[in-house]
Amino acid sequence: xxxxxIIGQSGGPTAVINASLYGIMSSxxxxxxxxxxxxxxxxxxxxxxxxxxxxxxxxxxSDFKYLKYTPAAYLGTCRKKLSDDLxxxxxxxxxxxxxxxxxxxxxxxxxxxxxxTVNKLQKYSEKIGYEIKIxxxxxxxxxxxxxxxxxxxYGSAAKYIACSMREILFDTEVYDVPSVTVTEIMGRxxxxxxxxxxxxxxxxxxxxLLFYLPENVFYMDKFLSDIEAAVRINKSLVIAVSEGIKTxxxxxxxxxxSSTDAFGHCKLGGCAQVLTGEINQKLGIKAKxxxxxxxxxGAAHFxxxxxxxxxxxxxxxxxxxxxxxxxxxxxxLKRIKNYxxxxxxxxxxxxxxxxxxxxxxxxxxxxxxxxxKDYCLPLIxxxxxxxxxxxxxxxxxxxx
Amino acid sequence: xxxxxIIGQSGGPTAVINASLYGIMSSxxxxxxxxxxxxxxxxxxxxxxxxxxxxxxxxxxSDFKYLKYTPAAYLGTCRKKLSDDLxxxxxxxxxxxxxxxxxxxxxxxxxxxxxxTVNKLQKYSEKIGYEIKIxxxxxxxxxxxxxxxxxxxYGSAAKYIACSMREILFDTEVYDVPSVTVTEIMGRxxxxxxxxxxxxxxxxxxxxLLFYLPENVFYMDKFLSDIEAAVRINKSLVIAVSEGIKTxxxxxxxxxxSSTDAFGHCKLGGCAQVLTGEINQKLGIKAKxxxxxxxxxGAAHFxxxxxxxxxxxxxxxxxxxxxxxxxxxxxxLKRIKNYxxxxxxxxxxxxxxxxxxxxxxxxxxxxxxxxxKDYCLPLIxxxxxxxxxxxxxxxxxxxx
Numbered sequence: 001x002x003x004x005x006i007i008g009q010s011g012g013p014t015a016v017i018n019a020s021l022y023g024i025m026s027s028x029x030x031x032x033x034x035x036x037x038x039x040x041x042x043x044x045x046x047x048x049x050x051x052x053x054x055x056x057x058x059x060x061x062s063d064f065k066y067l068k069y070t071p072a073a074y075l076g077t078c079r080k081k082l083s084d085d086l087x088x089x090x091x092x093x094x095x096x097x098x099x100x101x102x103x104x105x106x107x108x109x110x111x112x113x114x115x116x117t118v119n120k121l122q123k124y125s126e127k128i129g130y131e132i133k134i135x136x137x138x139x140x141x142x143x144x145x146x147x148x149x150x151x152x153x154y155g156s157a158a159k160y161i162a163c164s165m166r167e168i169l170f171d172t173e174v175y176d177v178p179s180v181t182v183t184e185i186m187g188r189x190x191x192x193x194x195x196x197x198x199x200x201x202x203x204x205x206x207x208x209l210l211f212y213l214p215e216n217v218f219y220m221d222k223f224l225s226d227i228e229a230a231v232r233i234n235k236s237l238v239i240a241v242s243e244g245i246k247t248x249x250x251x252x253x254x255x256x257x258s259s260t261d262a263f264g265h266c267k268l269g270g271c272a273q274v275l276t277g278e279i280n281q282k283l284g285i286k287a288k289x290x291x292x293x294x295x296x297x298g299a300a301h302f303x304x305x306x307x308x309x310x311x312x313x314x315x316x317x318x319x320x321x322x323x324x325x326x327x328x329x330x331x332x333l334k335r336i337k338n339y340x341x342x343x344x345x346x347x348x349x350x351x352x353x354x355x356x357x358x359x360x361x362x363x364x365x366x367x368x369x370x371x372x373k374d375y376c377l378p379l380i381x382x383x384x385x386x387x388x389x390x391x392x393x394x395x396x397x398x399x400x
Numbered sequence: 401x402x403x404x405x406i407i408g409q410s411g412g413p414t415a416v417i418n419a420s421l422y423g424i425m426s427s428x429x430x431x432x433x434x435x436x437x438x439x440x441x442x443x444x445x446x447x448x449x450x451x452x453x454x455x456x457x458x459x460x461x462s463d464f465k466y467l468k469y470t471p472a473a474y475l476g477t478c479r480k481k482l483s484d485d486l487x488x489x490x491x492x493x494x495x496x497x498x499x500x501x502x503x504x505x506x507x508x509x510x511x512x513x514x515x516x517t518v519n520k521l522q523k524y525s526e527k528i529g530y531e532i533k534i535x536x537x538x539x540x541x542x543x544x545x546x547x548x549x550x551x552x553x554y555g556s557a558a559k560y561i562a563c564s565m566r567e568i569l570f571d572t573e574v575y576d577v578p579s580v581t582v583t584e585i586m587g588r589x590x591x592x593x594x595x596x597x598x599x600x601x602x603x604x605x606x607x608x609l610l611f612y613l614p615e616n617v618f619y620m621d622k623f624l625s626d627i628e629a630a631v632r633i634n635k636s637l638v639i640a641v642s643e644g645i646k647t648x649x650x651x652x653x654x655x656x657x658s659s660t661d662a663f664g665h666c667k668l669g670g671c672a673q674v675l676t677g678e679i680n681q682k683l684g685i686k687a688k689x690x691x692x693x694x695x696x697x698g699a700a701h702f703x704x705x706x707x708x709x710x711x712x713x714x715x716x717x718x719x720x721x722x723x724x725x726x727x728x729x730x731x732x733l734k735r736i737k738n739y740x741x742x743x744x745x746x747x748x749x750x751x752x753x754x755x756x757x758x759x760x761x762x763x764x765x766x767x768x769x770x771x772x773k774d775y776c777l778p779l780i781x782x783x784x785x786x787x788x789x790x791x792x793x794x795x796x797x798x799x800x
Contacts, residue, residue: 013574042576072570079575163701163792170472170795171698174413175479176442199790202797293690298571301563302701304791380791390599391704391780392563395570397602 003104014153023315155307155379158196184272305382403504414553423715555707558596584672705782
């Protein structure tokens with residue numbers, strides 16, 4: 001089937017979401033089946049607003065290669081949720097625009113919520129009999145997508161977190177006074193990212209000594225007694241805490257001034273500060289909090305080459321599969337022993353709106369298991385050779 | 401004069417303070433005048449506590465080369481202030497230990513406060529007629545030392561800040577909704593570090609659009625009206641704020657729960673959060689704060705090669721000068737046109753306890769001048785080729 005393609009990015013940015021865009025674009029142009037490549041500005045919202053751009057000139061430009069190493073989302077992204085009701089007028093608008101531009105291939109790079117969008121568009125296309133191949137390319141630093149060994153974006157975030165955490169360990173050890181450093185890490189309702197901080201350890205028994213994951217209920221009393229005991233073992237105590245930890249009543253520890261996004265998700269952040277306050281007050285130990293903040297999802301200056309290459313490959317494979325007639329599917333990464341990845345595809349229906357938490361053998365109490373280290377380590381290996389300009393990595397400026 | 405040498409590190413850690421240690425050690429060993437090299441644990445406090453270590457084995461080990469790229473302070477550091485009264489018993493203790501170990505060369509790597517220590521020890525050695533050469537090697541990310549073009553440590557911190565800020569710019573642009581991101585940067589009472597964020601700009605008129613430096617009095621009303629105007633120009637507004645900004649009455653904006661260190665300095669941090677609260681509340685614009693935190697002083701994974709080499713060279717030069725008979729001096733970096741550095745030495749008395757603020761031609765209102773960019777850019781150039789192990793840069797583990 002010959003026609004045009006459109007690509008969208010959705011959900012939170014990552015350091016490698018543009019590597020997937022790069023993979024799709026380079027593969028599409030060489031396919032012989034795709035004539036022009038369009039991009040949606042700000043995800044599906046861009047189609048609704050008729051904000052689409054022709055990406056073909058970019059793919060032919062000499063700057064195209066930098067796209068693979070540029071952080072955030074070149075096309076912009078959104079948190080737009082399509083209606084569950086397929087008779088909603090947005091679907092008509094979307095498919096009018098697709099038809100007008102002879103779009104036969106639709107690629108959407110994103111996480112759980114984005115796969116929900118792919119799933120709905122697939123159903124609507126079947127309903128109206130519009131011939132189109134719709135593919136999802138997994139992306140999230142949170143690694144909470146089901147039916148895939150891991151998600152592109154996770155490896156680079158994990159590498160950045162492990163490295164930053166190790167540098168924090170060095171920093172906390174310089175003074176000869178007891179201190180507790182509470183490091184807050186993203187990951188929403190799962191502990192994948194926080195667990196990656198275990199790779200910062202330089203030796204058995206090293207910091208970070210304690211991990212608090214959303215997979216476990218958080219008890220403040222237990223937390224304070226853990227801290228008291230641990231600071232006796234290591235006077236420069238460093239701990240890793242997930243932004244999404246919850247107490248027994250289901251409330252987020254950070255839940256002071258929360259708000260929700262379009263998918264009804266609570267905005268998280270600030271639990272380290274809450275915990276630091278408790279340690280200072282209740283235990284009288286000097287404590288400080290560090291939030292790794294949005295840098296952990298966009299630090300393209302320090303990415304995993306494994307992750308970048310997998311992100312690009314997932315994009316390429318999506319194009320091949322679509323051309324071969326697959327639709328309504330997400331590319332999935334399957335791990336073969338000793339670390340090799342094969343790319344499969346799964347019906348997106350299976351994956352959308354599911355959050356994959358960590359398996360129980362990956363953590364134990366307040367520690368992370370060796371099994372998790374074996375799982376995570378291959379994902380952070382390798383470093384891209386970046387081009388530099390005026391002392392900074394050369395990134396592709398987002399279209400304005 | 402033949403004898404042993406002792407080296408100390410003092411004040412806040414940096415990404416390159418160990419490069420200076422490396423420079424001193426490698427130069428000392430090859431000098432023919434220095435027999436053994438000792439290190440003080442936790443700065444001058446280590447001498448008072450008789451915690452000194454023989455560094456000679458390290459300098460001969462195959463791991464020695466990694467010291468140059470290892471963050472924080474290998475020997476540990478302190479904020480100990482020696483008494484102004486030279487008849488204080490600590491001086492007797494210190495010089496007893498120096499004499500016992502036949503120390504003829506004393507190297508102290510640090511900032512303003514550390515130069516105060518160098519100055520006092522020099523005076524005491526003259527008073528008692530103890531023959532020793534005492535040299536200070538400049539170090540601080542804050543760049544607030546006088547009588548030197550810049551300080552080792554600043555270039556790497558500036559590079560990390562510029563890169564992180566650029567990645568923040570990409571991150572903030574992905575959504576099609578107005579937002580303000582307040583980025584808090586270190587630097588104590590001067591704006592050198594905050595100003596370096598201007599290097600993140602990708603084009604004329606790019607973010608960060610507003611800068612708030614301690615060199616200017618901070619007015620909250622003016623700040624809010626600046627924000628209101630700027631967010632109309634750039635819907636993804638990013639601003640850079642110094643931790644040490646003060647209002648007209650001399651109070652720190654972050655001054656809610658401040659405490660002080662041994663030198664009477666207030667511990668800073670948290671002003672971005674105060675400002676974000678004001679923006680949310682008074683202007684009703686979505687705002688978030690990012691503190692670059694201690695990562696900006698210890699991110700050895702992303703340093704300036706220029707800075708690393710200068711830090712090491714400053715250490716080497718200190719050894720040469722000491723052997724040539726200089727004492728009571730600090731190594732100073734002098735810039736020759738088109739960026740070349742020559743190393744001089746200045747009497748430490750001139751530099752200790754002085755904070756060098758930014759010259760007025762380096763900033764104007766809420767912007768940073770092109771003159772500052774010309775000053776700062778050469779300092780962030782070049783990238784070391786790091787060795788990696790398990791996906792992370794190989795650093796030398798601090799002695800335990």
